[in-house]
Amino acid sequence: MMPLQAEPAARAIAKPGESVEIAPGVHWIGALDPTLRTFDIILRTANGTTYNSYMVRGTDGVAIIDTVKAEFADDFFARIESVARYDEIRIIVLNHLEPDHTGALPELMRRAPQAKLYISTRATAMLKALLKPKEDKGPLAFETVGTGDEVSLGDRTLRFLHTPFLHWPDTQCTYLVEEGVLFSGDVFGCHYCDTRLLNDRCGDFRFAFDYYYAHIMRPFKTHVMDALKLIEPLPLKTIAPTHGPILRDRPRRYITRYRELSTASFADKIGNEERSLIIFYMSAYGSTARMAEAICAGAEEQPGLRVSLYDLEGGETQPFVDLIESADALALGSPTINGDAVKPIWDLLSSLAVIDLKGKLGAAFGSYGWTGEAVRMIEDRMRGLKMRVPVAGLRVKLIPTDEELDECRAFGRDIASAIASGEKGRVIDFAELG
């Protein structure tokens, strides 16, 4: 791997040991991690990431907003020391307690013992788990804050926005009222490392922005929408996230993009009143395929239900994940091979963690030769993914007969009625949830 820091870009804005002023009295004091290629196991990055933290100076002291990953603490402290003394720090705001933003916190608290921590109302347990305070050292000096709470730095005011589940329960945003700077935590962030640091100076990072959203924020779309209601009315000059470029040029574009990405699944709905069922199958000898077709035919008899049928062998996983996100129900068909469902089924099921599956219906079916475990295993996985499985799975031994195909059509009708029964206003019996 090339040591990218050896030759900083000629137009570098972030230089070793120097902070970067992004607004009057507001400095970036974060760290660059250009050689990182995989973040948190699940995310890839083609040019590393940044751990952004910020310092705000007021007439009545200094605030530090978030810290950096522990391995980069030296860079962070060097940048703090370029603009402030530790005894000036009165306030440490933690917008998110994940270790990539709190790694340098214990050392910062040691160097600035007078500083008080400000965390969201949902972060207390996490803070204690992170710092493991010892009782003989006295209680931790922290305050929990919610939307509208403020803390003053004299001529500067930090106002807090409670934005939980973006992407942990503890997450919040902090708004510097006088300068219109939103310290947004991971919201509006991305894994993209560029020494030019500012969105109007660095390379094209739009793909990284969307990719980050897709993997980090997408499972929490409802919470994104709630947060946008708090953020959109703010006068904004700059969005300062904890990863990736600082968004000072037309920051509202990024808010608009979040709204687009969060509403996409609703807009993708095929009709306001229409419900949808997606049937996927894999078939070795055509038997599971014939079952799938019969199930599709049965389900289609239900008015107001759009049924789609796909052979998993013919597609890539990602577009199928998008389809499932906007569907009401998912039926999966797999033969049993060596006592298991086949790999493409598991590949699809293991790709669904990035979408919200709560309340969706699941069903499983398949033909088998002599053991037939696949159907039950798929149902168990669907339940593990918090889906309802209201109709018991259907298995057919080897080639389906006409009678068995009738059973498949009935199975399709049963799934369709279960989808229809989920309509609002109707009292559902617990036993129906499966």
Next chain:
Amino acid sequence: MAKAKITFSDIDQTVNVPAGTRIIEVSEKIGAGIIYGCREGDCGTCMTHVEEGWNNLTEPSVLEEKVLRENMASRHDRLACQAQILGDCKVKPA
């Protein structure tokens, strides 16, 4: 067996459940917006606001009370992984 109705107001859905069922057993399958973490009363992620029927849930345990306090719970907030439904109630994510 005694039954009770729980309404999830964020999705406008009501489920008829056997008395004694925990909220967690119902909410995900019906698609309510409550999010769970540890599922054992420790993390406080599943904090839920009880809009109606506060007295129709089991009393919070000492441990649940502690977690609710730590998470700055307001009056009539409960942990959905702990609270058992005894009578009709209406809840939403806190």
